[in-house]
Amino acid sequence: MTDHLNPLQSLKEGHWFKLICGASFQHLPAVRSLTLAYTLAGADCIDVAADPAVIAAVREALQVAAELAQDAQARGFGKKGKLPLLMVSLNDGEDPHFRKAKINYTECPPNCHRPCEKICPAQAIKFSNKPELFSGVISEKCYGCGRCIPICPYEKIYTNSYVIKPEAIAPLILSTGVDAIEIHTQIGRLTEFQRLWQTISPWVEQLQLVAISCPDGEGMIDYLHALYDVIATHKITLIWQTDGRPMSGDIGDGTTTAAVKLGQKVLAANLPGYVQLAGGTNNYTVAKLKAMGLLRGRDGEVEGVGGVGEENTPHTPHTPPSISGVAYGSYARVLLSPILEELEIREVNDTSVKTTVRLEDEPELLWQAVGLAHSLVSQLKSQQ
Numbered sequence: 001m002t003d004h005l006n007p008l009q010s011l012k013e014g015h016w017f018k019l020i021c022g023a024s025f026q027h028l029p030a031v032r033s034l035t036l037a038y039t040l041a042g043a044d045c046i047d048v049a050a051d052p053a054v055i056a057a058v059r060e061a062l063q064v065a066a067e068l069a070q071d072a073q074a075r076g077f078g079k080k081g082k083l084p085l086l087m088v089s090l091n092d093g094e095d096p097h098f099r100k101a102k103i104n105y106t107e108c109p110p111n112c113h114r115p116c117e118k119i120c121p122a123q124a125i126k127f128s129n130k131p132e133l134f135s136g137v138i139s140e141k142c143y144g145c146g147r148c149i150p151i152c153p154y155e156k157i158y159t160n161s162y163v164i165k166p167e168a169i170a171p172l173i174l175s176t177g178v179d180a181i182e183i184h185t186q187i188g189r190l191t192e193f194q195r196l197w198q199t200i201s202p203w204v205e206q207l208q209l210v211a212i213s214c215p216d217g218e219g220m221i222d223y224l225h226a227l228y229d230v231i232a233t234h235k236i237t238l239i240w241q242t243d244g245r246p247m248s249g250d251i252g253d254g255t256t257t258a259a260v261k262l263g264q265k266v267l268a269a270n271l272p273g274y275v276q277l278a279g280g281t282n283n284y285t286v287a288k289l290k291a292m293g294l295l296r297g298r299d300g301e302v303e304g305v306g307g308v309g310e311e312n313t314p315h316t317p318h319t320p321p322s323i324s325g326v327a328y329g330s331y332a333r334v335l336l337s338p339i340l341e342e343l344e345i346r347e348v349n350d351t352s353v354k355t356t357v358r359l360e361d362e363p364e365l366l367w368q369a370v371g372l373a374h375s376l377v378s379q380l381k382s383q384q
Helices: 005-013 028-041 052-074 115-119 166-175 190-204 220-231 253-268 285-291 330-335 337-345 363-381
Strands: 016-022 045-049 085-091 099-103 157-161 180-184 209-214 237-243 274-278 325-328 348-350 353-355
Touching (some): 016 274, 028 045, 028 052, 028 330, 028 337, 045 052, 085 209, 220 237, 253 274, 337 363
Parallel strands (some): 045 085
Antiparallel strands (some): 099 157, 348 353
């Protein structure tokens, strides 16, 4: 069973680390490997698609991580007695995190140099010269970043969006052991948010926390206050996820600027709850937060300027606000992509049935993956 104390303590103390596998990412071997590596590295939360198969893969990885925890600690990774919260992402309307790219490869000109295949960070686009082999978008690998769309010289790529059906939400909470939910919304969708919240509210207090993710725009702070008015009757731990530049952290260091800027904006609004960055976060994010005095240090104080507030009230009028955590998505996945690719290469074919190689069955790759994950997680955890 998940140990909830340590993850929530991380949030309170300002060193919360969340792995975003992707609201649309359903490649089960990759989700399982990412969960295992980042759990052993000390992650506080694993955020995945609201898909029973994905949730089952994460649960399995968490069990393996629990069995390997002592070995990980002996190697200097993780933290005793700590397993991350399992979070699923929901949406109250159309959202770029909830879509898949589509290509009708039969319409692609034969002389196209296929820039879409090269730019895809998930390696979800594949073309074959043999008609009997697959060409197009590997749906379970696509997480909807959209980079392939503007780069197609013939405009042959489109997307399919979807909204999580309300009637599917309660079973996820009740029967699959979900610890937390994240709701993706956008300015102007208060009615849609209210409808979704009304559906899930009977089960909300069974959860450890709720996160709300909203991109920036005119009237954002007023919209967040309106959302808080909707959910305020429930006693829950609340995270405001500032989605600065969605699904872009692997592009370069500059993408983290949007995440930090939006985080500052939400902090200044003094909303009840914690503020956690996302959208463009990468290897430069923690250093930038430290340089700007937005992250608490080992002593629990914002560096050089004050102390910690009470739970669910991260700061007081006498202390400056601070970021409580960081979520990493595309950068965290790409960081481990060499390991994930090697696992795929090691898959064997036995009488035409493909056997998936599990990360824990390849100890050398496992601890390489954990080491890479730890290089990111430890940036926040070194604050402890």
